[in-house]
Amino acid sequence: MTATVDPVWGTDSPRWRRRVAADRYVSYLLPLLFLAVLYPLLDLIYWIGAEALPTLSWRTLTTNPSGFGGGLLAPITGTLYLIAISTALAGTVGIVAGMYTAEFASPRVASLGRLGGNLLAGVPAIVIGYFGYFALVLYTHWGMTLVAGGITLSIFMIPYIYRTADLAFGSVPADQREAAFGMGASRGQYLRRVAWPIAFPRILTGIFIAMAIGLGETAPLLFTAGWNFVPATGLSSQTSYLTGLIWLYYSAPTDFGTELALAFQAAFLLIVIVIALNVIVQLIAERYRRRLRGLFR
Amino acid sequence: MSEPAAPEPAPVLSTEGLSVFAGSREILRRVSLAVPEKKITAVIGPSGCGKTTLIRAMNRMVELSPELRIEGTVRYRGRDIYAPEVSPVVVRRRIGMVFQRPTVFPQSIYENVAFGLRLDREEEDAVERTVVTSLRRAGLYEEVKEDLDRPALSLSGGQQQRLCIARALAVNPSVLLLDEATASLDPIATQKIEEMLRELKGEVSIVLVTHNIAQAARTSDVTAYLHQGRLIEMGATSELFEAPREKLTEAYITGRFG
Amino acid sequence: MTTSPTDGSTIPPASEASSEPVPPPARRPPTGRKRAGAVLTAPLSWLPLLFLAAIVAVLLYASDFHNFGLSxxxxxxxxxxxxPASASYGVLVFAVGTVLTSALAVFLAGVLSIGLAISLVMFLPGPLARVLALFVDLLAGIPSVVYGIWGYVVLAPYFANDLEPALQSHLGFLPGLGGSSVEIAGGTGLLLAVLVLTLMVVPLTTALVRDSLRSVPRALEESGLALGATRWEVVRRVHLRYARRGIFSAVLLGLGRALGETVAVFMVIGNQVRFPPTLYSGTSTIATLLVGQFDSAFIYPDLLRALVEIALVLFLITLAVNVIGRRFLTDGGLGRIALEAGPEKAAS
Incomplete structure (x- = not known):
């Protein structure tokens, strides 16, 4: 560290040293910001686990909630039913609409469709809940039902599946298309035989992400799905669900009953499912990355 | 291998046994060459011969590709540019680079040229003087002097490329590396840049990577021919083109293969 | 690949890493014959837009077009x-609550995610960056009720007993951080809501800022470095300048998300109907009003109408924020959080 200017490199000024030091400090300090995000995340997971695990047992999963505690059987089945209904609906609509946008639509129509999807994704969940209440509970005279909840939830999930389907069909490599059409394949044949196998894994990731999001939603269901202490028996019966149980019990007193523990157990289950879905998505995405890399070679 | 016609002063830049690996593949194979001071050195060879990698190794730009591994030495005025105490930032200050496509920043012409000067917080009138001189040296000043605050992206491709050269010259490097700098330009723009390079060479040492053999013959003083990562031949341009010593060189410059 | 201009012969595939971008897939196939498939699938792609229209229509209808006037x-x-004659349905308190929570949370999330995104793109080695990005994405996957119960049961007591008294005694001279200790109450309030909301918005804004930093052409980045700039200087002078629009859009889309967040905020904000005198105070937002009062509104037509109209206002505001946000967005956004496996990356 001589104070003289290096004859070859010609830079040893204070300004120069400040510049290099600033770069070094920033490259060490800026990543520390991750602590501000990771610490709360780990704290959350730790506390949910700490509150849920001591009392989590097989009975929790196999009994219904009672007034003061009980198990999670009804909410678990309810969440599964709701997700099944909404995934089936949103999956069908999203995939077909995405295929149309990527394959058939004129650029104008396609960009309108994409805009619609993106904006629908930005609608607050509570507004979709209000919409579901009036459109599917009140005006249909169905009352609060499993099917009303499922449909409302599907509105929330459609944009995610729609967009991934659009992207997936749109990103089929050009030479694959040209090869197919060059051999005289019809559109239907192209879509079935060429585009679908390439696009499917990516669509699947969109579906799983949509499921993870639907699973964690509360507001669209509060006024549409109703509540039930036993598993729903049909499309027109009311149902409970995991997020709803947390909503109902989070402020329960700790000195009486076990509702709060039950709420934490529901939260724990949700986190486990969400992490599992994320892991699956990453695995699919990784395989897809490799396969696509091969296609582009 | 490198025995240029006349004995000459110490080279400004030299490589000794320089190899670059991508995994197990050797992109450059023990290349040793010397870049003479204040001359134009052309590096020619078929696409994929490693010429871009060679000049990217000359100012440590290869380090931006983490998959590449470097062996051997590169010396600038006798000093190892990869020595641990040497910062890549300082190396690139001395050894500037211009890329295949013009890479102007989405800012005004003036701010583009001032980019490197702003890093040192120079006085504004010093900045302005350097901006004007640099634009002159790059042969662009007369065309843009009316409005230096115009967005640089409004210039033509050839003008943008000369702007990039002016920007590189503004920080006063000793060596200027040009990576196929005219490959994306039309013949007239190319000609302008070649003229400008010939004028510059009294002040700066220039290394010109090109797949355009005619350009190398027209512009350079010294030419190096690279083939599959090896330096096949290097020498005064007139000699290399008129009487190549190696068969591969001859085959390439007479157009028998890529 | 490149063609030599001197002899015109094509060069065998280059062994050097190519920086040529993969051409975008041709959208139109050479042959026509699209009638049947197109006719069958077209209506479904209009469905998102139809839903948006239906939401407006249904909410308008449900509000009976009732006019509460200026009040x-x-x-x-x-x-x-x-x-009903003496009732009043002024929503200003809730609007202020929404603006305060969203603005503070989006400000914090914006600053945080710019730092995180720069670290991810420029300073962290690839594998570590990928793992950290996964953790940030996981934050987006945590259900909002789970944030809520964690905030209410775990954080609120800590805020009430430790953090907020400390802030009050040390930083009490700052606006919003002083006031009476009564305001701290149970720890639920504006500060906790902002914190939870920040965590919920950060993954979205980080992903968007990261995408826009990545959209800076590699050639520009290299040009900055070749001029002898340090990485940090290149980030400041090239990336942040080039990605301005993308960052602005990320902040707006984050705002859209924050404005509508309902359940988690309800659980931690205290739900007093008043203007919050301090950052510790309980207050309400439009969204928490909508979720908290709906049950009781079923049988009171005026309250129901008021809530529906507020829902409509919230819908239109978030819609506007999203429309403006998207105008500044070149690409990315929804779904990008989980969809790292884009073809554009796989190809490079």
Whole structure:
């Protein structure tokens, strides 16, 4: 560290040293910001686990909630039913609409469709809940039902599946298309035989992400799905669900009953499912990355 | 291998046994060459011969590709540019680079040229003087002097490329590396840049990577021919083109293969 | 690949890493014959837009086009079902709560995510960056009720007993951080809501900022470095300048998300109907009003109408924020959080 200017490199000024030091400090300090995000995340997971695990047992999963505690059987089945209904609906609509946008639509129509999807994704969940209440509970005279909840939830999930389907069909490599059409394949044949196998894994990731999001939603269901202490028996019966149980019990007193523990157990289950879905998505995405890399070679 | 016609002063830049690996593949194979001071050195060879990698190794730009591994030495005025105490930032200050496509920043012409000067917080009138001189040296000043605050992206491709050269010259490097700098330009723009390079060479040492053999013959003083990562031949341009010593060189410059 | 201009012969595939971008897939196939498939699938792609229209229509219809007059925007919220004449449905308190929570949370999330995104793109080695990005994405996957119960049961007591008294005694001279210790109450309030909301917005804004930093052409980045700039200087002078629009759009889309967040905020904000005198105070937002009062509104037509109209206002505001946000967005956004496996990356 001589104070003289290096004859070859010609830079040893204070300004120069400040510049290099600033770069070094920033490259060490800026990543520390991750602590501000990771610490709360780990704290959350730790506390949910700490509150849920001591009392989590097989009975929790196999009994219904009672007034003061009980198990999670009804909410678990309810969440599964709701997700099944909404995934089936949103999956069908999203995939077909995405295929149309990527394959058939004129650029104008396609960009309108994409805009619609993106904006629908930005609608607050509570507004979709209000919409579901009036459109599917009140005006249909169905009352609060499993099917009303499922449909409302599907509105929330459609944009995610729609967009991934659009992207997936749109990103089929050009030479694959040209090869197919060059051999005289019809559109239907192209879509079935060429585009679908390439696009499917990516669509699947969109579906799983949509499921993870639907699973964690509360507001669209509060006024549409109703509540039930036993598993729903049909499309027109009311149902409970995991997020709803947390909503109902989070402020329960700790000195009486076990509702709060039950709420934490529901939260724990949700986190486990969400992490599992994320892991699956990453695995699919990784395989897809490799396969696509091969296609582009 | 490198025995240029006349004995000459110490080279400004030299490589000794320089190899670059991508995994197990050797992109450059023990290349040793010397870049003479204040001359134009052309590096020619078929696409994929490693010429871009060679000049990217000359100012440590290869380090931006983490998959590449470097062996051997590169010396600038006798000093190892990869020595641990040497910062890549300082190396690139001395050894500037211009890329295949013009890479102007989405800012005004003036701010583009001032980019490197702003890093040192120079006085504004010093900045302005350097901006004007640099634009002159790059042969662009007369065309843009009316409005230096115009967005640089409004210039033509050839003008943008000369702007990039002016920007590189503004920080006063000793060596200027040009990576196929005219490959994306039309013949007239190319000609302008070649003229400008010939004028510059009294002040700066220039290394010109090109797949355009005619350009190398027209512009350079010294030419190096690279083939599959090896330096096949290097020498005064007139000699290399008129009487190549190696068969591969001859085959390439007479157009028998890529 | 490149063609030599001297002889015109094509060069065998280059062994050097190519920086040529993969051409975008041709959208139109050479042959026509699209009638049947197109006709069958077209209506479904209009469905998202139809839903948006239907939401407006249904909410308008449900509100009976009732006009509460100017008092609707006033500060007085006295829903009195028994005496409709003296009831007042001013939503100003909730609007202020929404603006305060969203603005503070989006500010924090914006600053944080710019730092995180720069670290991810420029300073962290690839594998570590990928793992950290996964953790940030996981934050987006945590259900909002789970944030809520964690905030209410775990954080609120800590805020009430430790953090907020400490802030009050040390930083009490700052606006919003002083005030009476009564305001701290149970720890639920503006500060906790902002914190939870920040965590919920950060993954979205980080992903968007990261995408826009990545959209800076590699050639520009290299040019900056070749001029002898340090990485940090290149980030400041090239990336942040080039990605301005993308960052602005990320902040707006984050705002859209924050404005509508309902359940988690309800659980931690305290739900007092008043303007919050301090950052510790409980207050309400439009979204928490909508979720908290709906049950009781089923049988009180005026309250129901008021809530529906507020829902419509919230819908239109978030829609506007999203429309503006998307205008500044070149690409990315929804779904990008989980969809790292884009073809554009796989190809490079």
């Amino acid at each position: 609707f925007w006033g500060p007085n919220w006295f829903p009195d079902p028994l005496d």
